[in-house]
Amino acid sequence: MRLLFINLVLLLLSVCASGQTDTISIFINAGQHQLVDSAAIPAKSFNLTSEFKLDGQVFRFTQGQEVIFKITNTDTIGHTIEIPAYGFSTFIDSGKCVNTPITFNTKGVFQMYSKTDYPQEKYLGLSSLITVESNWDHSFYWNIKEYQSSFNTAIQNGDAIDFTTYTPDYFLINGRSNPDIATDTLAKIRGKVGDTITLHILNSGNSVHSLHFHGYHFEVLASSRTPNVVGWIKDTYAVYGGERISLQIVPDKPGEYPVHDHNLVATTANNYYPNGMFTTMIITE
Amino acid sequence: MRKLGVLLFILAVQGALAQSTTLLIARNIGKKILDDGTEIRTFGYATKLSENPDIPGPTLIYEQGDSVIIDMWNVSQGAPHTIHLHGLDVNQQNDGVPHLSFDVEHMDHGLYRFKAPHPGTYLYHCHVVSAIHVQAGMYGMLIIKPKGSDHITWEGGYTFSRDYNFLLSEIDTNWHTDEHLLHPLGHVKIKVPPYNPTYFLVNGLSGSQLKSENKKMFERNENTFLRLANIGYYANKYVFPDQLNATVISSDGRPLPETLISDTLTIFPGERYGVLVNSSTLDDDSIPIEYLNLNTLSAEGTEYIRYQVVEELSANTFSPAWLQVFPNPFTSSLKLRNLGNEDIRNIAIYTLSGQLVYTDAAKYNSSVVLQLGHLAAGSYLMQVTTESGNEIRRKLHKF
Numbered sequence: 001m002r003l004l005f006i007n008l009v010l011l012l013l014s015v016c017a018s019g020q021t022d023t024i025s026i027f028i029n030a031g032q033h034q035l036v037d038s039a040a041i042p043a044k045s046f047n048l049t050s051e052f053k054l055d056g057q058v059f060r061f062t063q064g065q066e067v068i069f070k071i072t073n074t075d076t077i078g079h080t081i082e083i084p085a086y087g088f089s090t091f092i093d094s095g096k097c098v099n100t101p102i103t104f105n106t107k108g109v110f111q112m113y114s115k116t117d118y119p120q121e122k123y124l125g126l127s128s129l130i131t132v133e134s135n136w137d138h139s140f141y142w143n144i145k146e147y148q149s150s151f152n153t154a155i156q157n158g159d160a161i162d163f164t165t166y167t168p169d170y171f172l173i174n175g176r177s178n179p180d181i182a183t184d185t186l187a188k189i190r191g192k193v194g195d196t197i198t199l200h201i202l203n204s205g206n207s208v209h210s211l212h213f214h215g216y217h218f219e220v221l222a223s224s225r226t227p228n229v230v231g232w233i234k235d236t237y238a239v240y241g242g243e244r245i246s247l248q249i250v251p252d253k254p255g256e257y258p259v260h261d262h263n264l265v266a267t268t269a270n271n272y273y274p275n276g277m278f279t280t281m282i283i284t285e
Numbered sequence: 286m287r288k289l290g291v292l293l294f295i296l297a298v299q300g301a302l303a304q305s306t307t308l309l310i311a312r313n314i315g316k317k318i319l320d321d322g323t324e325i326r327t328f329g330y331a332t333k334l335s336e337n338p339d340i341p342g343p344t345l346i347y348e349q350g351d352s353v354i355i356d357m358w359n360v361s362q363g364a365p366h367t368i369h370l371h372g373l374d375v376n377q378q379n380d381g382v383p384h385l386s387f388d389v390e391h392m393d394h395g396l397y398r399f400k401a402p403h404p405g406t407y408l409y410h411c412h413v414v415s416a417i418h419v420q421a422g423m424y425g426m427l428i429i430k431p432k433g434s435d436h437i438t439w440e441g442g443y444t445f446s447r448d449y450n451f452l453l454s455e456i457d458t459n460w461h462t463d464e465h466l467l468h469p470l471g472h473v474k475i476k477v478p479p480y481n482p483t484y485f486l487v488n489g490l491s492g493s494q495l496k497s498e499n500k501k502m503f504e505r506n507e508n509t510f511l512r513l514a515n516i517g518y519y520a521n522k523y524v525f526p527d528q529l530n531a532t533v534i535s536s537d538g539r540p541l542p543e544t545l546i547s548d549t550l551t552i553f554p555g556e557r558y559g560v561l562v563n564s565s566t567l568d569d570d571s572i573p574i575e576y577l578n579l580n581t582l583s584a585e586g587t588e589y590i591r592y593q594v595v596e597e598l599s600a601n602t603f604s605p606a607w608l609q610v611f612p613n614p615f616t617s618s619l620k621l622r623n624l625g626n627e628d629i630r631n632i633a634i635y636t637l638s639g640q641l642v643y644t645d646a647a648k649y650n651s652s653v654v655l656q657l658g659h660l661a662a663g664s665y666l667m668q669v670t671t672e673s674g675n676e677i678r679r680k681l682h683k684f
Contacts, residue, residue: 146580166580167479207580208520210553212371214380217539233539235372238520238553255377256385262555263518263579264416265480272474273416280385 021066021101024048024059028073028081028092028114028126035170036177036275041149042156043125045175046112050074054175057128058141058186059112061104065132072097079114079121083130086110104132108222109200109244119163119206120155125175127204129244139198141186144239144277145205146171146266166206171266171277178267178278189249189259189281197249203239209266209277210238213249215257221246236262251283305351305401309368311389311411312338313361313466315422317456319484320492325461328411328421330368334360340489341452341516342425345409347401349432349440355397355409359389364413364470366423368397371408371555372538373427375399382412384472401429404439405538406450406512406557414468414475420460424516426452429538435664438510443534443561445508449501451590453552454489454517455482455576480518485576485586492588499641501592503529506565513550514557519585520577522551528564528594529572535559551577568594608669614682617658621669623651631670634681636663648672657683 031052033043045054050072061067073079073092082089085108090100114126129143146168151161171177174187182188191197198221203209213235220232224244239245260267260278269275315327315338329338347353359366365388369381379397380386389395411423428450431440438445459465459478468475484491490498503509515521525531525548533545536558552558571591575584607625623629628650634643634657642660645653665681 164581164583168580208553208582210520210555210579212555214369214382215377216374217537228543228545231542232536234537234556235374236537236553236555238551238556253376255380257377257380258382258385262553264419264554265477265518267416268477271477271479273414273477275474 021068023068023070023099025070025072028071028075028079029053030075033125033175035147035149036180036269037272039149039270041147041152041170043147043152044075044114044121045125046128054125055184057125057143058174059128059130060136060141061130061132063107063132063134064103064105066101066103069100069102070097071100077116079116079126081112081126082115083110083112088112089115104130107132107134109202109224109246111202111204111242111244113204120161122204123206124152124155127202129200129202129204131200138191138195139200140189142173142199142201143175144173144201144203144209146207146209146277149270163206168205168207168266169268169270171209171261171269173277173279177269177275179275181279188279190283191251191281192284193251193254195251197251199247199249201239201245201247203241203243206241207266208238208240208263210236210262211259211277212236212262213257213259213281215253215255215281215283216249216251218247218249221248249281254283254285256280256282305347306354306356307345308332309342309355309357310334310336310338311357311359311361311366311423313363315339317422317489319456319458320490320494323458325456325458326463326466327461328361328366328418328423328466330357330423330425338422340422340424340486341454342409342423344425344450345427347427347429349401349404349429351401351429353399353401356394357389357397358394359391361391363391363467364418365390366411366418367395367413368409369412369415370397370399370427371410372405372557373399373402373407388413403538404429404431404442405535406514406559407538408452408514408516408555408557410516416477417460417465417468417475419516420457420518421466424452424454426450426512426514428512438534438559439540442540443508443510445510445561446504447502447507448510448512450488450512450514452488452514452516453521453574453576454486454515455519455586456484456486457482458484482517482519482576482585485519485588486517487574487588487590495588496591498591499635500569501590503562503564503592503594505567505594505596506563508561508563511560511562512557513552513560515552515554517576518554518579520551520553520579520582522549522575522577522584524549524573524575525560525562526568526570526572528566528568528570529562530564532561532563533558534561553579564594566594567596568592608677608679610667610679610681613679614684615657616684617656619655619657619681621649621653621655623649623653625671627671627673627675629653629669630672633668633670634660635666635668
């Protein structure tokens with residue numbers, strides 16, 4: 001079912017590459033997100049249907065694509081939705097629907113988020129990864145974030161939260177933690193020796209995540225925060241909150257190799273190892 | 286019992302092993318005294334059964350192109366252990382991740398093989414329940430130098446007169462209790478406590494321990510190469526004094542496409558950087574390092590690397606005629622002949638990375654023969670201090 005959903009998303013968006021102006025329906029949903037240990041927390045998400053799903057939130061477009069975002073707000077509060085890099089900003093009241101055109105001319109990784117009660121609504125999950133590419137082959141997408149579960153409950157209850165005391169207890173890639181990340185085909189890196197693999201990452205959380213790659217070094221293709229690191233060859237990259245990066249890997253040998261946050265506290269979930277920000281990439285001959 | 290015999294045999298003959306073969310013994314019975322005298326239990330790697338596995342583990346140094354074998358024995362009476370060769374891009378079999386390669390049970394051993402690739406700074410650490418085993422102390426630095434040269438960063442790179450290695454980490458004493466260290470075995474979820482470190486380490490030392498270390502000696506108008514690595518769970522923010530003209534030249538074992546001149550460098554968990562410092566003025570100062578919580582970016586600890594910029598350590602400047610040192614290079618003993626008017630009141634010998642390996646505080650007004658057969662072959666720096674406080678330095682080489 002999950003694969004079918006992803007394929008439908010990709011099919012829907014890839015149809016737009018013909019130059020037609022297509023309408024993309026996006027729903028602002030609130031719901032309960034089930035974590036890796038089956039605990040549930042209040043969260044919000046952008047989805048392609050009115051069904052709440054925190055997973056993924058990856059929207060892919062082709063460079064030059066013109067679309068109309070038809071944004072329906074099923075939440076109980078109004079949201080101002082922005083894509084700062086595109087100057088996109090629109091307000092959708094609770095229960096309302098707004099159509100806004102946008103043309104994706106600039107390649108790269110971008111963030112679409114709710115500016116309402118900033119950063120609380122973004123923190124809850126209204127922060128998606130948008131990529132604009134000319135070639136999607138061998139591309140993978142990580143929307144990484146973390147939650148302090150007590151914050152989610154406090155926000156829902158209208159209680160104050162204080163990010164200066166932030167101590168997250170769940171660490172997610174596309175809404176999932178180890179081992180569930182492996183079931184997300186957008187996140188699970190699979191390729192062959194010699195492939196040029198691109199990984200697009202948005203850190204939609206607040207913490208810095210120091211991602212370490214086993215097996216291979218990568219080249220930094222882009223960073224929204226520190227452009228001077230483009231061209232660096234590394235095996236570990238610290239992604240700041242709000243930062244968008246693209247990395248390129250050309251595997252020289254087969255194998256299954258971990259990729260994980262090297263802040264090893266972030267490889268846990270609710271203080272249990274190894275259910276955090278940890279997955280593997282699989283490279284075949 | 287047969288395996289114990291094999292280990293004892295290897296320990297007995299390890300001096301005869303090939304140069305690129307390293308024996309590491311994983312232990313669960315380490316003890317570490319922290320800055321305020323607190324003693325904690327640690328895990329770690331040692332090179333001898335009689336050694337306390339210190340934090341960090343021994344620095345492993347190889348040359349580019351070496352075919353390396355690390356023979357790791359687990360003598361822990363506890364959890365399995367591995368060695369992950371962090372940043373070396375080894376194949377899956379040698380990657381040290383238990384469920385993807387192999388782990389080593391108590392009283393067994395495993396061989397990790399790799400060909401030393403790019404010169405640079407790397408790490409090694411256990412990848413079994415890594416959140417706990419790394420905090421417990423199972424980590425160290427691994428350095429690959431260019432072939433045949435101790436004073437160049439990489440072939441075609443930068444020359445330097447001295448180099449120092451700094452591996453930073455933190456200690457949360459709550460993690461060093463048997464409740465957490467002696468975790469369940471097998472494919473089960475392991476509970477870890479909240480992470481609230483209160484000791485911030487530079488090469489395993491903090492606070493007064495670090496202050497009591499000898500200052501790092503930088504030569505005026507000469508490059509000093511700093512290898513900086515972070516194996517902790519916080520970020521390390523270095524603020525280099527302006528006069529050091531800090532230049533970032535490499536990261537994660539690769540040269541940067543363009544060097545980066547910066548007085549501030551933040552190094553995150555798992556990262557490594559190479560930094561050149563070069564001062565044109567004599568100086569006596571320190572490099573502060575803030576330890577940043579990755580969730581709030583607040584500094585929760587600060588430590589200092591003390592340094593002194595001194596005159597160039599050339600043979601002419603530091604080998605006055607009144608002090609004769611011979612033979613140099615030497616094999617087991619070294620003779621110092623004092624022809625001057627002052628007594629020698631202290632003799633200290635350091636490795637080129639600043640580790641004190643010999644000291645003699647007796648007074649000498651004529652000659653003395655130092656017995657140095659226990660030192661490993663390589664280059665050293667001898668510092669001779671006279672009665673009036675004059676310091677004379679001389680580079681030594683032992684065959």
